[in-house]
Structures are given as structure tokens and as C-alpha cells.
Amino acid sequence: MHVTQGRSGGLGLALLSAFAFGGSGVAAKPLIEAGFDPLHVVWLRVAGAALILLPVALRHRALLTRRPGLLLGFGALGVAGCQALYFVAISRIPVGVAILVEYLGPALLLGWVRFVQRRPVSRAAALGVMLAVAGMAGVVEIWSGLAFDPLGLLCAFGAACCQVAYFVLADHGTGGEDAPDPVAVIAHGLVIGTVVLTFFARPWEIPFSGLTHRAALGQREVPAILLIGWIVLVATVVAYLSGVMAVRRLSPQVAGVVACIEAVVGTVLAWILLGEHLGFFQVLGGTLVLCGAFVAQTSASAGGPAGKDGPGGAEPAVVPKAEPLPPAGQVEVAGAG
Template sequence: MHMAQGRGAGLGLALTAAIAFGGSGVAAKPLIEAGLDPLHVVWVRVAGAALVLLPLAWRHRNLLRERPALLAGFGLLAVAGVQAFYFAAISRIPVGVALLIEYLGPVFVLAWIRFVQRRPVSKGAAIGAVVAMAGLACVVEIWAGLGFDALGLLLALGAACCQAGFFLLSAQGGDGEDAPDPLGVIAYGLLFGTVVLTVIARPWQMDFALLGGSADMGGTQTPAWLLAAWIVLVTTVVAYLAGVTAVRRLSPQVAGVVAYLEAVVATVLAWVLLHEHLSAPQMLGGVVVLAGAFIAQSATPRAPAAEPVAGARAEGPEKETLPQPTARP
């Protein structure tokens, strides 16, 4: 009974995280269109969340001494890199398209393992990569000559590369007993990300008065400060905490499947709130991208004796997988 209740609670938390993460783009895009620079929106999100989770960072302050490289890498790639590229991408292309492209991260990891590390990959992982790329061709409607903004597509690919870098980094997180607490990694990742983004975004040049105005969300005027608060508290703090707790209660495979609902949530919310409609081939391509990326992620072997940052453990040599997608937009 207790195990079933724990599993049910885990699924609920995983769904909460997917919905929360999926709502970041639809809240950020109106702020960007209201005049805020995408990097400034990212800085508000990361710095605000880092401030809220500061007590958590203090509790795990030993990580600064034990895993400084991992924390810095998480902050640079998973926090600053993924989110900066993603927010810059959605300023030029639809939210759903940008997020679907970002989910090619596992495919890029597969390419790194095969062509850079020159390690063999399983047939299933290769099939997943091919399926995901075929789906991407449908999402960007390649037969129409790439109808989307080319720079926007490149920025979304940059987010996917940062996600892949995080996967590779977190595979070196240590063995089961020495794996760092994921909550501490997230808290310090946000702090490191804030430092990086402060240098890059130069928030002192931000027009903070815009946060006192309103932003247009699909024809509805919404207080800008409310959207900013949503991005900080719900799509970052609640999303990360719920996601990590869910992984601890569920198997990595189940948590991974639920995590991929984030792209569905983001696409639906963008459709309803921002009126960003995708064509039938694009929606079908999106399903194919997610299926291929999940297959590639599930079938890609980790380096020997590696352990995911989020504490997800492989069940055996045939089921070793990449860490679950904690590098979320």
C-alpha cells in the first residue's frame, strides 16, 4: 500500500514538474515581446530562483569543496546555456518548435559517443537518432525550405548542445554512494548560472520599469511582474524541486517518459495562450522527435561506473541510460 502511494505521489510530482517546466516559454515570450532582452528574462529567472533556493545551497555547502567542477558545469550548461539559448530561440520561432529541437540533446550525446569517443553504440540508440532526425525534418517543414527563422533554429540547436553537454558531464557524477545530492547541485547550479549570466546579460542595463507594466499574452494584457514571478517560482523553483523528488520516487525510465510530456504541455499552452498553431505534419513530427529522442536516451550506454547526478540508477548492463533531462528550459 505504502509503495503504491509513493509511486502515485511520484507520478503526481513528475506531472507537476512537466507542466511547470512546460509553462516557462509561454510566460517568457510575452515579456520578450514587451521589450525585455531574452538574456535579461533568463537572468531574472535564474537569479530569482537562486535567491529562493539560497538556504538549500547553504545546507549543501560541502559540495563547493567536493564537486566544484560539476557545479560550475551544471551552472554553465544546464542553467545558463540551455535557458539562454532557449529563450533567445523563442523570441524568433514558436515555443513548441524550439523545445522540440532542444530535445535532440540525447541524439547529440549519441553522436559524441560514436564519433568523438569512438565507442560503439547500440542498434536501438542509432534507430532512435534516425527517428528523431526524421521527426525534426517534419517539425521544421524541410520540404518548404525551412519556413522558420534560421537563426532561431540555430539558437534552439544551441540549447540542445548545452543539454547534451550536461548529460555528458553528469554521467561523471560519481558512484552510487558518492553521488552528490541533486537538490544541492540544482541550488549551486542556479548560483553559478547567475554569476555567468550577470557577466553576459549585464542586468544593470535592463529596463526594470517594464516589469511594472503589462505584456500581451495572446491578446490578453497580463501584469509583467506576474509573468516574471511565475517564471521564477513555478517554472523554476517548483519545477526543479518536484522533478528531483519525482525521480527519487520513480524508476528513471518512468520519470523519463513523464518528463517528455513537457514538450506536449509547452506546445498546447503556446497554442491556447499565444495562438501559435502548428500544422498537422509538425505535430506528427513532434511526436516522432520525442519518440526517437527517448529511444536514443534509453539505449545509449553510459561510461563505465558512471552515475547520474539526479540519483537515478541503472538496473543492469542492458538498461544503462543517460541521466534524466534535468537540464530543462
């Protein structure tokens, strides 16, 4: 009975995390179109969440000396790099396209395992990579010479690479009985991410008076401060924490399947709220990308192209980026969404 309740609760938390992450781009894009620099929006998101979780970071301050490399990698790549590149991407291309490009992460990770680490991958994992790559050709409409802004696509691809870089980092020394508390890693990562972003975003140049104005969310106008509040509280704090609690109750395979809903949520919300419609071949390509990500993620979790439970066991889900989840022994991190 307790197992069933725990599993049901875990599914609910994973769904909450996926929906929360999926709504970040839809809330951020109106602010960007209203005149806010994408890096300013990212800084407000990360700094606001860091302030909320600062007590956790202070309570686990010893982690800074125990795992400095892990925290710096998560803060610089998993938070600053991934989210900044994703927000720059959605300022130039549709939210749905950006989030689908980001779902090349599992395929890129398996490519790292196979060609850089020279470790074998299963046929199912290879099939997942091929599906994801083929689907991406449809998403970007490669036959028309790329239908979207090249810099926007490059930033979305860079966000996916930032995720992979952190997954590779997380494979070194994050397992075992002395694995750090994932909530503490998130808290420190947000603080470090805020510091890193400060050098690039120049928050002293943020037009804070603009937060008292309204921004166009499709055909509606909503207070800009409400959008920022959503991004900080729901799309970051709630999304990260619910993802952490979910991964502790579910297997990596199940959590990874649920996490794929983030891309669907982001695409559908952008379609409904922002009027960013995707064509037939883009929807078909996006479906292939998600199928490929799912196949790559579950085959890696089950067998382990990255070894034992590898980084190939999954993308962490707390991010950029409600991405596929890691084995329970690893540190869960967020994706870009």
C-alpha cells in the same frame, strides 16, 4: 502498499515538473515581445530562483571544494547556457518548435557515445536517433529551405548541445555513495548560473519599471510581474524540486516517459495562449521527435550505450530542460524549459 503510494506520488511529481517546465516559454515570450531582452528575462528567472534556494547552497557550501567542476559545468551549461539559448530561440521562433528542437538532446547524446567515445549503441537506440532526426526535418520544414529564423533554430540546437555537454560531464564522478545532494547541486548551479549570466545580460540595464506594466498573453493582457513570478516560482523552483523528488521514486524509464510531456505541454500552451499554430507536418514531425527521444532514452536506460547506467541513461529532469531522468545514482539536473 507503500511502494504503490510512492510510485503514484512519483508520477504526480513528475507530471507536475513536466507541466511546470513546459509553461516557462509561454510565460517568457510575452515579456520578450513587450520589450524585455531575452537575456534579461533569463537573468531574472535564474537570479530569482537562486535567491530562493540560497539557504540550501549556503548549507552545502563544502560542495564548492568537493565538486567544483560539476557545479561549474551545471551552472554554466545546464543553467546559463541552456536557458539563455532557449529564451533567445523563443524570441525568434515559435515556442513549440524551440522545445522540439531541444528534444534532439537524447539523439545527440547517443551520437556522442557512438562516434566520440566509440562505444556501441543498441539497434533500438539507433532507431530512436533516426526517428528524432527525421521528425526534426518535419518540424523545421526542411524541404522549404527552413521555414523559421535560422538564428532561432541555431540557438535551440545550441540549447540541446548544452544539455548533452552537461550529461557527459555528469557521467564523470557523480555516481557512488558520495554523490552530492541533487538539490544542493541545483542551488549552487543557479547561483553560478546567475554569476555567469550577469556578464552577458547586464542586469543593471533591465527596465525594472516595465514589470509594473502589462504584457499581452495572446488575446489577454496580464501583469508582467505575474509572468516573472510564474517563471521563477513555478517554472524553475517548483519544476526543479518536484523533478528531484520524482526521480527518487520512479525508475529512469518511467520518469523519462513522463518528462516527454513537457514538450507537449509547451507546444499546446503556445498554441492555445499565444496562437502559435503548427502545421500538419510539424505536428507529425514533433511526434516523431518525441518517439525518437523516448526510444533513445529508454533503450539507453535499459541497456546502457553509455555503459553501466551512463549519461545515456537519460536526460536529467529537474531541466533546460523536464527532460528524461537519470539513474538514481546520478545528479538530476534540469533541462531548458
